[in-house]
Amino acid sequence: MFAAATAALLVVMGCALLRALLGPTVYDRILAMNSFGTLTVLMIAVLGFLSGRPEFLDIALVYALINFIGTIAVCKYVMFTDLGSPTRGPEWDDI
DSSP states (O other), rough: OOHHHHHHHHHHHHHHHHHHHHOOSSHHHHHHHHHHHHHHHHHHHHHHHHHTTTTHHHHHHHHHHHHHHHHHHHHHHHHHHHHTTTTTTTGGOOO
């Protein structure tokens, strides 16, 4: 059962990687890489249980957090072209 799940995850990861390479917009590519990261978390968990090492779930959780923070950073960089710029709009410049 876990071997079938691993094979299915590899196929879907290939589809996500293909979307990341061929995506027409930058947002399609960001979404595809976020999906690829989520599928990687699932792959780590399945391989951990397949090899009899359920402590791989800890590694999967850390990777999920890194994936989430990385996605937020890339989205902020694409929106503002600078990671250090404030997130408030120009209406706050008078204060």
